[in-house]
Amino acid sequence: MRYEFDVRPTARLAVLTLLVAVLGCRAPPVSAEEHHHGGDSDWLLFPSVEAIERSDTHEQAPQDDFERATVDVLFSHSQGRFRALAETECAIDEVEIERLQLGWEVGENTLLWAGRFHQPASAWNTQHHHGQYLQTAITRPNIEHWEDEGGLIPQHIAGLLVESRGSIGSNGGLAFSAGAGAAPILRIGRLEPVAVLRTNTGGHRSSWSGRAAYEPDQLGDDSFGLVLAQHDVNVLDPGLAAAFGATDVTLDVVGAFAKMARDDWRVQATYYHIDAHLTSGLRPHDENFGAGYLQVERSLPARLTPFARLESTANAARSSYVAFQSREFELRRALLGLRWDFTRNHALTLEAGHATTLLTNFNEVRLQWSFVLP
């Protein structure tokens, strides 16, 4: 459910920042005998406060300088083979249930979920979800953006998800995930997934997505894999449909990813190829574009982690789907950053980047404090 708060933005930010600071400074009560986590129910909070400053070369650059405070709340419950998971993101102006899943352990290595989940064909989001503290960089790659950030690929699906893993060789592993359900609709210029509590307008069509990964050490960090997805997006915005010349967009996604950790180095590389089939009674047409990124991180003494990321696209500037769906989609971005884990479970991150969108280019600097509780 989305709540609109009738408070001035500055006051809201101050209140949320204060709340985040209080959460960060005051540890939860823990008995001398045992920690109250890890039982049948468990919860985590991922608060973060972020300031962004942009210097643009054109007026069409994205939103001006701003500050943002969010708290991602994760709750899980296990009872025998039953599992429940809820992830809620609280920002200054909205509260949104991002994931709500009920699961059953079919076997030792297989979980069947029903509910709203993150589609498994995203290499980044299935790893970090909304937990800001667990991703080294402040920003996520543009092609991995959530729907409400102008993301091009549907990320929240309502339906069924199965996750399974098995052994291969003496130490390796294979991990599979597949999801099927209702895709977002395209309305008022952005993708709208099925909401958990808010009233849905309907018109959602089918989505399926899958991921297969090879893990050289099945309990390690490295993985190499392929993703496949097809999302049938209903264009419910009449103005957009008229301008777009399409009442339906089918997105076929195929991608590959690699994630490696060697000594103090960590590398993640991902590439997606997207075929967009725009259909209408008048002039259906097909187009395609690609998007990828490479992020490199290095752990240094004093808990410092410098990182760099390059994002690039192919043919995206010529795609009418990209142009109509997200004018702020970035064709290219280069960034450098430094994360400092200054104490246990707390990090300060500085990130500077240069981005080129369909309309303009701009520089930005971000500073973020993120942490996890308890």
Next chain:
Amino acid sequence: MRWSAALLCALLLLGAAPSVAADRSMVLIVSADSPVTHLDAIEVRKLYLGLSVIRAGLSLRALDNRSDDKLHQAFLQNVVAMPESVYERRLLSIMLQQGARRPQAFETATALLAAVAADPSAVSVAWATEVVQDRRIRVLRVLWRD
């Protein structure tokens, strides 16, 4: 006579102390009522990384023994094979990804052993000397020897 007896006791203690220290072993334990008879190293690691291991229809639960710093260090090196900061981050990730439960942590051996004894699905580690005479607890195997 009294001095010689005291000297003998001191010598015995001096002689016994190194052998106790040398025999200090970290063992894998379950409840005496547990159906679990064997867990290999990768299964124990899976459990402590929040992944599922099922035996006799029971979804096993790892309990984190934080009663002794040396035991915890031995656990990090020999069971999960990663530094504490990396281990904590992996647990957060697996909970975020799959809603997996993190191992419940206990600060005293008494509380930990009581929890293991009461739950046939519980698995933990302990010093062998702490459980050798505890009839409520069964040792599955030695994980590490000092």
